[in-house]
Amino acid sequence: MIRLFQIEIQKLWKNRASKVLTITYFVLLTLISLIAAIEFDIGPIHISVADQGVFNFPFIWHFNTYVADYFKIFLAVVIVSMMANEYSYGTLKQNLIDGMSKKEFVLSKFITVVLFAFISTLFVFIVSMILGLMYSSYTEVGIIFSQVDYILAFFVKLVAFFSFCLFLGVLIKRSAFALGFLFFWFLFENISFAIIKYGILRRKDSEEIWVDKVYDFLPLESMSNLIVEPITRLNFAKTIGTQVGIENVKDYSVHYSTMLIVLIWTAIFIFGSYYIVKKRDL
Structure with missing residues (x-):
């Protein structure tokens, strides 16, 4: 496994574009701290993000993971x-000639996926911990780790999303088309959901709930449901909701049933990748 890891790291480090994108990704993660400087007005209400408790424990875990998730596209x-480069440069065929099995090849890619996800998660954890200890009003151990x-x-x-990208x-086999399909699938899930729920089945509450449940099992939607938006948990959002008479009943917690769905999709993507590589004439 260490040998497979070394091979993949060497390939990535020698690719200038990959190196630039990876460095850019981690630089952007560090810029989460600049969110504290954001200030804006909504009508007569002046809002300073720093005053909304975004860096308070335990809310910071929710907020930072949600914001950091947007950078995963890099x-x-x-x-x-x-x-795609494995096919374009013929390194896949060369690896197989040199004695690497197709199973080891896919495993090496999955190791890279898990490594990226782990380092990203560790990075966000460290950044969140530092910001929380600096700005949070609550520093009790029980509160810090409660969420x-x-x-x-x-x-x-991240593991699931990167596994989807790998698949x-x-x-x-072409990066531009693969990314294009990823974007298409994102639009398909969202637009088809909107058409069915708010067009075909509008005002039929029982059927709308049924549609929600079905779409919760789709890959990108299930990943999105792992960490729902945290903005409506902030003080200014609650104030605005109260003023306009909207009661917030959203469930913000992490559901392990959703996590199971996402893990099943991860397994499907990885085994699907192996099946394609195994059956394809390379």
């Missing part, structure tokens, strides 16, 4: 390109 490009399961959800979400890279 590593998605790296992973898709990593797979740290968002970190686990973030890791599982598309194996299936399509």
Whole structure:
């Protein structure tokens, strides 16, 4: 396994584009701290993000993992390109000639996926811990770690998303088309859901709930459900909701049933990648 890891790291480090994208990704993660400087007005209400408690424990785990998730597209490009380059440069065939099995090849890619997800999660954990200890009004150990399961959800979400990118890279073999299909699938899940729920089935509450349940099992939607948006938990959002008479009943917690769905999709993507590589004439 160490040998497979070394091979993949060497390939990535020698690719200038991958190196730049990876460094850019981690630089952007560190810039989460600048969110504290954001200030804006909504009508007569002046809002300073720093005053909303975004860096308070335990809310910071939810907020930072949600924001950091938007940057994962940088590593998605790296992973898709990593797979596409195997076909373009013939390194996949050369690895097989040199004695690497197809199973080891896919395993090496999955190790890279898990490594990216683990380092990203560890990075977000460290940044969140530092910011929380600096700005949080609550520093009791029990409070600090009371919602740290968002970190686990973030890791599982990244592994699943990167596994999906790997699967598309194996299936399509061209990075631009693979990323295009990823975007298409994102639009498909969201647009088809909106058409069915708010168009075809509007005002039929029981059927709308049924549609929600079905779409919760789709890959990108299930990943999205792991960490729901945290903005409506902030003080200014609650104030605005109260003023307009909207009661917030959203469930923000991490559900392990959703995590199980995401892990099943991860297994499908990895075994699907192996099946394609195994059956394809390389």
